[in-house]
């Protein structure tokens with residue numbers, strides 16, 4: 001019983017079994033300075049068969065170094081001439097930050113190079129299973145709840161690690177396309193082009209204009225001095241809503257298009273099934289969705305100070321994960337799998353779930369291809385494809401933000417949509433107690449989530465019958 005809080009900020013290495021399984025990052029070793037000609041050869045002359053994708057700063061290619069021993073991703077970049085502010089380019093920034101905070105939770109830096117035009121090339125660890133965006137929005141078989149919670153937890157731990165490093169790192173671009181999936185299907189946070197390392201009072205942090213991706217950008221972050229770690233918490237909240245609902249941060253197939261404006265009112269009404277991804281069966285424990293939904297709503301609250309810290313977010317997600325794994329269905333599944341093949345270590349199977357076996361369709365170029373959805377969005381227009389396009393830049397009160405437009409094939413054919421900034425609706429009024437909808441499932445350990453005046457309060461306690469009092 002009691003409010004959730006986390007005092008385990010520095011306990012990653014000792015308390016987290018997942019961490020122990022992770023290999024030490026390549027970046028823990030020396031950062032390499034590659035010859036440009038070696039990079040060209042390793043990426044097969046930047047041919048289409050090595051092309052992985054395109055971002056707002058350039059193209060990404062698969063490259064093989066050291067006689068086939070090292071598989072990496074090479075990010076080509078161009079200096080952003082649109083900005084008249086004297087600062088390092090996103091590529092230089094990424095190299096600087098990633099070389100200082102190697103972690104098995106991040107897409108680590110292996111090395112860098114410079115092309116004949118002076119543009120930087122960044123060599124990072126290769127992530128063979130695409131991005132979380134691909135996994136959520138373009139796979140035939142979207143991930144189930146266990147996998148979703150596990151991925152959310154891994155991202156949360158990555159952001160917590162950044163925030164607790166000294167000096168802290170604020171990522172500023174937490175979003176599903178910047179979460180890549182490694183060989184063991186672990187989530188890794190990448191793309192540090194916009195990240196800032198330093199204390200809030202540091203000159204560099206104070207002088208850097210706001211930046212981020214529309215749809216994920218904290219509405220409180222309008223001037224350099226507004227930046228705090230809570231801006232990453234907001235973006236993580238959007239990501240969590242995306243993970244719960246399977247819909248994009250901004251999606252014109254929904255009304256309202258912003259996931260915050262759409263989901264938070266439903267969460268206020270305790271309509272948790274209403275925000276769940278309809279392509280997958282409901283979670284074995286209904287309380288898990290409540291926990292996730294309320295956590296996401298707390299993260300996107302309009303008052304930054306009232307949002308939880310990433311340490312608290314990790315604590316909540318740990319609780320959600322434990323509840324899924326403690327459910328009878330999940331225990332049965334593990335027991336049955338262990339019986340079928342006793343030679344397979346249970347730990348390996350624990351990472352799978354009811355929707356495992358996700359395969360990402362690859363086009364000729366090796367880029368993940370779009371696949372039709374198995375269910376319909378609320379407006380009953382069948383979405384055949386919902387895919388993040390390359391980002392452009394737009395001006396938001398004098399600052400530069402990436403605009404992540406979502407193209408949709410929607411009866412009228414493909415169209416590009418100009419997006420509006422998403423607004424937070426995190427502040428709640430009124431006092432209400434949200435009971436478990438399915439009383440048959442109630443037991444002494446049920447999670448009861450209370451909504452109190454103006455704020456979400458998350459408690460784990462025994463089932464109670466009367467409303468919470470302030």
Ligand SMILES: Nc1ncnc2c1ncn2[C@@H]1O[C@H](COP(=O)(O)OP(=O)(O)OP(=O)(O)O)[C@@H](O)[C@H]1O
Nearest residue numbers: 052053054055056057060073125126127131177391
């Ligand atoms: N380390 C990597 N391993 C494998 N694929 C990668 C890697 N890094 C990026 N990609 C792929 O390359 C594509 C472009 O990535 P990039 O990070 O440049 O842009 P983005 O995150 O999609 O968009 P933005 O630049 O707006 O943040 C993505 O589709 C991503 O899946």
